[in-house]
Amino acid sequence: xxxxxxxxxxxxxxxxxxxxxxxxxxxxxxxxxxxxxxxxxxxxxxxxxxxxxxxxxxxxxxxxxxxxxxxxxxxxxxxxxxxxxxxxxxxxxxxxxxxxxxxxxxxxxxxxxxxxxxxxxxxxxxxxxxxxxxxxxxxxxxxxxxx
Numbered sequence: 685x686x687x688x689x690x691x692x693x694x695x696x697x698x699x700x701x702x703x704x705x706x707x708x709x710x711x712x713x714x715x716x717x718x719x720x721x722x723x724x725x726x727x728x729x730x731x732x733x734x735x736x737x738x739x740x741x742x743x744x745x746x747x748x749x750x751x752x753x754x755x756x757x758x759x760x761x762x763x764x765x766x767x768x769x770x771x772x773x774x775x776x777x778x779x780x781x782x783x784x785x786x787x788x789x790x791x792x793x794x795x796x797x798x799x800x801x802x803x804x805x806x807x808x809x810x811x812x813x814x815x816x817x818x819x820x821x822x823x824x825x826x827x828x829x830x831x
Contacts, residue, residue: 790808
């Protein structure tokens with residue numbers, strides 16, 4: 685009913701309503717960003733560098749929803765669905781809560797290809813310096829996890 689009213693209101697205002705693709709990603713969920721470049725983290729300092737969260741040229745940053753998964757399952761997803769198909773080596777991951785990302789003004793939208801728990805961080809600004817500022821905010825709150 686609420687969605688219907690939102691759509692009706694959008695039409696009334698002269699624009700079509702786009703349903704939120706973030707539906708289904710709760711702020712309490714844990715989100716993992718797989719890291720394939722050693723330059724994107726420091727084990728000695730226990731940090732993830734902001735570059736690890738920068739969006740791809742398509743304006744999205746690929747992540748996985750990992751709440752309620754065992755460590756082995758999280759790493760298996762990274763190896764099987766990300767590292768393997770891309771031919772890259774999985775070195776680490778950054779774990780954070782969805783609320784950390786949403787508080788920056790970015791959105792997490794489910795994108796169930798190649799895996800049902802895959803999602804993308806979207807709505808990045810086009811300016812690189814603004815993207816970096818948001819990546820800094822996320823990286824500062826993320827936890828480095830290594831195999």
